[in-house]
Amino acid sequence: MSEKIEYQSVMNKLFGRICKDENKGQIADYIPELSKVDPNLFGVCLRTIDGRVYGVGDWNEKFSIQSISKVLALSMAYKILGDEMWCRVGVEPSGTPFNSLLQLEADNGIPRNPFINAGAMVVCDMLISNTENPVEAFLSFARTVCANPNLNISEKIAESEKLVGFRNKALCNFIKSLGNIENDPEEVLNFYFKMCSIEMTCKELTATFMYLVDDNYIGEDGQRVMTMSQAKRINAIMLTCGFYDESGEFSFKVGLPGKSGVGGGIVALLPDKYCIAAWSPRLNEKGNSSRGMKFLEAFTTETQMSIF
Numbered sequence: 001m002s003e004k005i006e007y008q009s010v011m012n013k014l015f016g017r018i019c020k021d022e023n024k025g026q027i028a029d030y031i032p033e034l035s036k037v038d039p040n041l042f043g044v045c046l047r048t049i050d051g052r053v054y055g056v057g058d059w060n061e062k063f064s065i066q067s068i069s070k071v072l073a074l075s076m077a078y079k080i081l082g083d084e085m086w087c088r089v090g091v092e093p094s095g096t097p098f099n100s101l102l103q104l105e106a107d108n109g110i111p112r113n114p115f116i117n118a119g120a121m122v123v124c125d126m127l128i129s130n131t132e133n134p135v136e137a138f139l140s141f142a143r144t145v146c147a148n149p150n151l152n153i154s155e156k157i158a159e160s161e162k163l164v165g166f167r168n169k170a171l172c173n174f175i176k177s178l179g180n181i182e183n184d185p186e187e188v189l190n191f192y193f194k195m196c197s198i199e200m201t202c203k204e205l206t207a208t209f210m211y212l213v214d215d216n217y218i219g220e221d222g223q224r225v226m227t228m229s230q231a232k233r234i235n236a237i238m239l240t241c242g243f244y245d246e247s248g249e250f251s252f253k254v255g256l257p258g259k260s261g262v263g264g265g266i267v268a269l270l271p272d273k274y275c276i277a278a279w280s281p282r283l284n285e286k287g288n289s290s291r292g293m294k295f296l297e298a299f300t301t302e303t304q305m306s307i308f
């Protein structure tokens, strides 16, 4: 069935249809630098396991991938620490917004999963303890999996978030007080803000996440990025926790493991088939790209290609 699908024409058709609807939602203006992005940009890229690439709209425009970077940080930490890491961060959906402080005290500082901010900070702390220069190691990991030396972090966006990141600072200090941050919270936050500020295009995003699509994926360094079982587990966490308190809804409507970011990007994938990235900066009330969600829902409905 999948071989017969004319991906480019399906994408063009859905893109045209969604562009006709009102561009609803709010840009993430709590990070001042992100509010400067043109809210009407919209792009999608699809990459199949056999290397075909299709794109529509602004798919070659760089943007701030924000929380999508948490998948890369998790992959790095999992590769270094293996299953030992799960005693410091859980694998359960939180049912709360990405920046919530609510459950942490009851859970003794063990965040519910690695994709809420609290969980990603614990992962950043692990990377600081286990690498000499975490920012360089993170960037180099991203460049290797994407096979692209031109990926970079926007210092401007990281600085902008640092200036206003009071809630993230509270979260990190709170986890420290509960004993689940080893390093100086300031160092953890600096790394966290930089990690979130890595920039990619939709095309680069689909290249980056092929290691979660293809069981036999070998990176440009000739190595597997992670074991098959580790990739399977990361996909499971993306399916259950990738969209915060909208994870059930994404699974219900789109039916793919995925991850969103407040920059308006969403990456999703069908194991053994394809990776798809959509970007549109206006977010719904849960902090996920409105047009991105709409496109992906229409795409898996039209192609009948989801995991279910």
Ligand code: GLN
Pocket (backbone or CB within 6 Å): 065, 066, 067, 068, 098, 099, 117, 161, 168, 193, 196, 260, 261, 262, 263, 287
């Ligand atoms: N850097 C952002 C924050 O901590 C990431 C949030 C997101 O993309 N959901 O607020």
